[in-house]
Amino acid sequence: MKIFAAQLATETNTFAPCPTGWGGFQENGIFRGDASIRAPESVGYLMAELRRLARSDGNEIAEGLSAEAQPSGPVIREVYETLRDEIIAGVRAALPLDAVVLMLHGAMVAQNYDDCEGDLLACIREVVGPEVPIAATLDPHCHFTELMHSAANILIAYKEYPHTDAIERLREVYRLVTQAAEGKVAPVTAVHDCRMVGAWHTTSEPMAGFVRRMQSFEGRDGILSVSLGHGFPWGDVPEAGAKLWVIADGDPARAGTLANQLGNEFWEMRQAVRPKWYDMDHGLDAALAVGVGPVVLADVADNPGGGAPGDSTFILRRVIERCIPDVAVGCLWDLGAIQICADAGVGATLDLRIGGKCGVASGDPIDLRVTVRAVHDTHSQSLGGMSIPLGRSVWVEGPNGLDIVLVSVRTQVIGVDAFTGIGVAMDAKRLVIVKSTQHFHAEFAPRAKAVLHVAAPGALTPDFAKLPYRRRSLKYWPRVENPFG
Structure with missing residues (x-):
């Protein structure tokens, strides 16, 4: 099996005064097909793990671009488009492919692009066609958008904050995308919009318990994965906010039922999980x-x-x-x-x-x-x-x-x-x-x-009720007591 892999990540604070340019990516290193070898303990640590996983199964990794920048303001348009186009060119050069694995953030915003990850995924989908499964890991502080949802087969967010489970989630993505490529599973995703903005630490209760509850459904009754995207509060884009999504094996109704159930449970916890x-x-x-x-x-x-x-x-x-x-x-x-x-x-x-x-x-x-x-x-x-x-x-x-x-x-x-x-x-x-x-x-x-x-x-x-949003809906908790009303 031949798998194309690439990494492009930054978290964009749309209120920040300084844009993210070439320097933001260059200080961490921009690697073109060799991050797993040259930077296995920094930028390339996930790519190195993906190579180990593939090697153990006899699969081939076609490694593309790896680049990430420290969070700052919106990415300069030319910078994003250049990095995106390099990844897409790598996909074309690697064809034919059995699967695509990306390591993304999910809250990357560039000039003229509210949803960089959705744009990148959609561009890759155009190249590989509808049959090749596309999967990605996401930071929980992501904006889970409809374009991301429609372009990818498998999106899995880290469950822990701090993000101590990145390797585990990559292994989960690799397992599911290879199973999908072999026809063993048919991933379908349902999403519940929690209509909440906040910051939720998984190192204490009740958030730690909610993470365990999400995991308790995985691997049984056709449920493949459960993710909670906390959202990035300082990203003023239309589809921002907390969302919970469930990936099921060929059963959208089952995925939707569980997504709504867990999303409602998270809503009921909203006062208890507010950080002090x-x-x-x-x-x-x-x-x-x-x-x-x-x-x-x-x-x-x-x-x-x-x-x-x-x-x-x-x-x-x-x-x-x-x-x-x-x-x-x-x-x-x-x-x-x-x-x-x-x-x-x-x-x-x-x-x-x-x-x-x-x-x-x-x-x-x-x-x-x-x-x-x-x-x-x-x-x-x-x-x-x-x-x-x-x-x-x-x-x-x-x-x-x-x-x-x-x-x-x-x-x-x-x-x-x-x-x-x-x-x-x-x-x-x-x-x-x-x-x-x-x-x-x-x-x-x-x-x-x-x-x-x-x-x-x-x-x-951290006053989430008073963030100066101009582009996203103001109908969210805690700005509005009942955004579902």
Whole structure:
């Protein structure tokens, strides 16, 4: 069996001030048929796993383009069209094919394209025809659109947030698409629009239990897969929002019944699954009340993983104003400060202006007397064996035991080695403040005395009822108490 595979992913914050251009993809590497070999521990880790799966079954992978960019504003049209057309050319060159597997995000928006994934899938369908099964993995923060639905046979979202199950979902996609290619299953999909906007962490109840419930239906009574697409709240496109879909074996009625049942169950849970986010001072008070550290605070509104700049200073300023000792903050994106510190050298003490560079949502810069403790030209962080570059990075120490990690590759904090890998003794800190929303949880929670989420000002406002949508319907919960009325 010959399977074409490609990867194209970014999560677009349509409210973000900075567009996603070539640089956003190039800093992670754009790989043309060799990501599984050249980058098996970063961009190509899913492609490498797909090759292992195919090899074990005696199947062939025709590997196409692999490219992903850190979330930011809409993708420049020429960039998206060029990457899309490369993938389509790869499909044509690989014909005849038995199946297509894509690794996508699901919330990629480009100039003039609200639904990049749907457009890409539809273009591939035109090339391979109606009989070749097309399958894709999706991030749960996807927009599940009608075009995606009609163009693909199998769409499966990661179930966990943080996304610790990407490999498992890829294996599921591979198993189902090969079975479909062999005629062993006939996947049909039904979708339920939950009409909800929010952020739902699967690391605590009742969301953890709902994930288990979805999985309990899979593999019996003709149900092949169940996915909950949380949606991406900061993507203002017409088909945004939470959706639950079910893939059944040749039985659309069965799929529809279960999709509606589980979608209604999720709706009934809406109050119980709302995450608890503190304002700044209440969050700091709650963290200090724990008494011992480290207590991890997530700066959710400045999460680069959602398209925020990663250079806001609001929480940092409050820590300094309140004279809270033994705090680590990271990772702030500040290229100028890094250059100044690197030029000064390790051990130098200087006055440094930090953060607040990218706009109103970043706050004002902070001026601190700091000592440069480390300069790392190729700093990185890791999660589950996957390496994520942070680029040239600096650790500076300010007053009162304040440690700040500055990075040149804008990305959310995921691994503890974002701190420890550059020398910060994270376990000795009272508070550790991370520029992240949830992906840090898997690595940090086991080492933390508590984990709290703080909604400071920033580019990712968590007030879902007041998001400034212009294009999507405003008939959703929590903006409307009953959007089904």
